[in-house]
């Protein structure tokens with residue numbers, strides 16, 4: 001089979017597409033013929049050696065996919081050859097075939113395209129865990145989403161609306177804000193043109209945001225946090241801008257506000273039953289039309305670098321998907 005291979009941590013341009021032996025399932029594992037594998041910003045960080053996890057070299061990146069089970073290892077109980085599934089594999093999915101433990105699988109709902117299924121775990125599961133378990137977002141609250149047209153950001157916009165919040169999208173271009181509005185945002189702030197703190201205050205009638213969803217970091221976090229409301233929750237999702245901001249601790253004191261860490265992958269491993277419930281609820285949101293996965297570009301496996309480039313150069317919107325032949 002063909003697979004994207006990382007031979008050394010560093011520049012993602014050094015990734016290569018190579019012929020490698022097909023995987024063989026061990027006990028409790030299946031082999032999936034990958035129909036679609038979604039790209040995420042963490043794939044770029046993983047290859048650069050900047051992510052929390054460092055697989056042994058060489059390895060294949062690609063955290064999530066959807067496809068059809070083509071082989072089943074000993075002891076697998078709930079899945080069989082021919083089942084269409086969604087899998088969260090952490091790495092390995094940018095290939096024609098990938099190994100996955102049974103615990104990492106969810107049945108792909110009938111009528112859900114493979115590319116939408118491939119896009120549901122990392123972004124929607126992260127954003128749902130952040131809004132539901134970490135922020136305890138309530139219907140009627142105001143949610144500000146930074147990087148609102150990106151992968152996790154757009155998922156947060158849709159899920160925030162599905163949970164009954166008023167959603168204010170914040171992003172760097174008017175085109176990105178238009179996409180966030182198409183996916184349900186009530187209002188938009190262009191943070192390259194507007195003062196982010198003043199704009200959030202103005203959009204919330206001076207009250208400040210109840211919840212800030214922050215996958216961007218850098219110079220955006222502090223002005224956003226300065227516009228948080230009483231009892232507000234600032235969700236620390238990631239640092240796509242590169243710099244990890246340092247927030248003065250008098251700010252949470254003054255607002256009785258919380259800075260709330262979110263590490264979805266670790267939580268999902270520690271609390272698999274709660275993760276499974278969240279995934280079932282996300283699938284229900286999809287079936288009832290409350291979320292619509294925005295797959296904005298599809299690439300062949302040969303073209304994987306275009307996807308990495310778009311993410312690294314701040315050009316990606318929604319979800320980018322690799323579709324191995």
Ligand SMILES: NC(=O)c1ccc[n+]([C@@H]2O[C@H](COP(=O)([O-])OP(=O)(O)OC[C@H]3O[C@@H](n4cnc5c(N)ncnc54)[C@H](OP(=O)(O)O)[C@@H]3O)[C@@H](O)[C@H]2O)c1
Pocket residue numbers: 039040041042045122123126147148149150151152153170171172173176215216236237238239240241242262263264265311312313314316317318
């Ligand atoms: N905590 C968790 O469990 C968890 C899970 C998944 C992902 N993450 C993290 O969430 C972040 C976003 O991931 P994603 O897959 O949604 O990425 P993405 O689709 O590329 O979105 C990131 C957004 O960040 C903004 N941004 C600002 N400066 C940027 C820069 N220099 N380069 C790229 N983007 C920049 C962009 O929006 P604007 O142009 O509008 O500013 C972009 O849309 C990453 O840091 C990732 O590691 C965390």
